[in-house]
Amino acid sequence: MQIGLSRSERAFKIFALTLVGGFSLLAFFPVVYAFSASISGKIAYETGQVLITPVDTTFEVYELIYLDKGLWISFINTLFYTVFGTAWSLFMTITGAYALGKRRLLFRRTFNFLVVFTMWFSAGMVPLFLNYTSLGVDNRWGIIVAFGVQAFNIILMRSFFEAIPHEIEEAARIDGANEFQMLLSIYMPMSKAAVATIALFYATSRWNGYFWARMLLQNSTELPLQVYMRILIENFRWMFDDMPPDLAYSPDSYIFAVLIVSIIPVLIVYPYISRHFAKGVNLGGVKE
Numbered sequence: 001m002q003i004g005l006s007r008s009e010r011a012f013k014i015f016a017l018t019l020v021g022g023f024s025l026l027a028f029f030p031v032v033y034a035f036s037a038s039i040s041g042k043i044a045y046e047t048g049q050v051l052i053t054p055v056d057t058t059f060e061v062y063e064l065i066y067l068d069k070g071l072w073i074s075f076i077n078t079l080f081y082t083v084f085g086t087a088w089s090l091f092m093t094i095t096g097a098y099a100l101g102k103r104r105l106l107f108r109r110t111f112n113f114l115v116v117f118t119m120w121f122s123a124g125m126v127p128l129f130l131n132y133t134s135l136g137v138d139n140r141w142g143i144i145v146a147f148g149v150q151a152f153n154i155i156l157m158r159s160f161f162e163a164i165p166h167e168i169e170e171a172a173r174i175d176g177a178n179e180f181q182m183l184l185s186i187y188m189p190m191s192k193a194a195v196a197t198i199a200l201f202y203a204t205s206r207w208n209g210y211f212w213a214r215m216l217l218q219n220s221t222e223l224p225l226q227v228y229m230r231i232l233i234e235n236f237r238w239m240f241d242d243m244p245p246d247l248a249y250s251p252d253s254y255i256f257a258v259l260i261v262s263i264i265p266v267l268i269v270y271p272y273i274s275r276h277f278a279k280g281v282n283l284g285g286v287k288e
Contacts, residue, residue, distance in 0.1 A: 029052075031260075031263065032052055033050070033051070033052065034256045034259050034260055035054075035256070035260050036050050036051075036052060036053055036054040036055075037050050037054075037250075037252065037253055037256045038061055038062070038253050038254075038256035038257035038259075038260055039054045039057050039058060039059055039061070039062075039253070039257075040054045040055045040056060040057065040058075040249075040250075040253065041055060041056025041057070041058055041248055041249065042247055042248060042249050042250045042253075043056070044056045045249075045250045045252065045253060046250055056248075058248045058249055060247075060248050060249055061249045061253045061254050061257045062257055064254060065254070065257055065258060065261060070228060071225075071228060071232075071258065071261075073221060074223050074224060074225045074227070074228035074229075075225050075261075075262075077140070077221075077222055077223060077224050077225070078206075078207060078224040078225040078226070079265075080140065081140070081143060081144065081206050081207075081209060081213075081224055082203055082206040082207050084144055085143070085144045085147070085148075085202070085206040086199055086202045086203045086206055088144055088145065088148050089147075089148050089149055089150075089153075089202040089206075090195065090198065090199055090202065092148045092149040093149055093150075093153050093154050093157050093198060093202075094157060094183070094188070094195070095183075096115075096149065096154050096157075097154050097155075097156075097157035097158040097160075097161055098158075098161055098179075098183050098187060100112055100115065100154065100158050101158045101161040101162045112158075115151050115154055115155065116151065116155065118151045119151045119152060129215060129216075132146060132212070132216055133216070137216050138216050138217060138218045139217070139218075139219070139222060140222050142216070143209075143212070143213060143216065143217065147209075147212065150201075150202075150205075153198045153201060153202070156194065156197075156198060157191070157194055157195075157198060160191045160193075160194035161187055161191065164186070164187060164190055164191070168186055168190075169182060169186065172185070172186055200270070203269070204266070207225075207226075207265075207266060208226055209224055209226060210224075210226040210227055210230065213226070213227050214227045214230070225262050226262075229258055229259070229262060232255070232258060233255055
């Protein structure tokens with residue numbers, strides 16, 4: 001028997017959906033504007049005719065991006081940092097959270113305190129920079145390994161592991177399962193929501209990594225996309241000094257096009273990961 005909503009509940013639901021929809025449109029507007037500006041004509045853009053839909057459409061700026069080898073090298077670098085960095089971070093986070101969640105771990109309270117302590121206090125930017133440079137964090141693998149884990153994600157993953165019923169682990173141990181088998185066969189499948197969430201956190205952080213990559217990387221061929229984009233924005237005007245003055249697009253359109261290219265992978269991957277967020281961590285774990 002289906003119970004209908006009261007008038008006040010329907011009004012609140014309509015208000016909430018309207019509010020969320022309005023904020024969603026506001027958040028999506030910059031993306032729409034950037035795409036429209038990237039394919040709009042020079043005169044239309046510079047005279048302020050572009051708002052939502054493109055005016056005097058031209059795709060010449062994307063042809064210019066296609067020929068920019070530096071952009072594609074940085075794009076590949078970012079994919080490398082994102083894929084391998086996320087995998088390394090997940091490995092460190094999952095194994096660390098699994099160990100810290102075990103009551104039989106010696107000095108468990110001390111280790112957990114040390115992890116949480118890093119969230120409260122930091123040595124500061126200058127000591128961190130000196131530490132990274134002394135350790136040789138100036139290449140691709142250095143960036144991946146040095147920024148491999150975040151304390152908050154370890155705590156989040158540990159909380160998911162601790163919520164799994166202890167009876168399941170006892171049954172697996174009676175059947176002869178070791179620690180690795182329990183982690184891979186019990187804890188990981190029952191924590192897909194947590195793993196997907198943390199993977200998205202790490203992937204987003206890696207994809208948007210800018211500050212430390214620009215400060216530490218010495219080789220220009222190892223720069224990620226965000227650093228290349230910033231350098232491009234700082235110096236893009238000189239690219240158009242030798243261009244004919246009657247270009248069909250504005251120099252600003254090139255920057256908008258680069259922004260659009262940089263967010264396409266995130267827009268594609270995010271919907272496939274976000275569907276795991278609402279799933280329960282113990283779904284199907286214990287049945288009585």
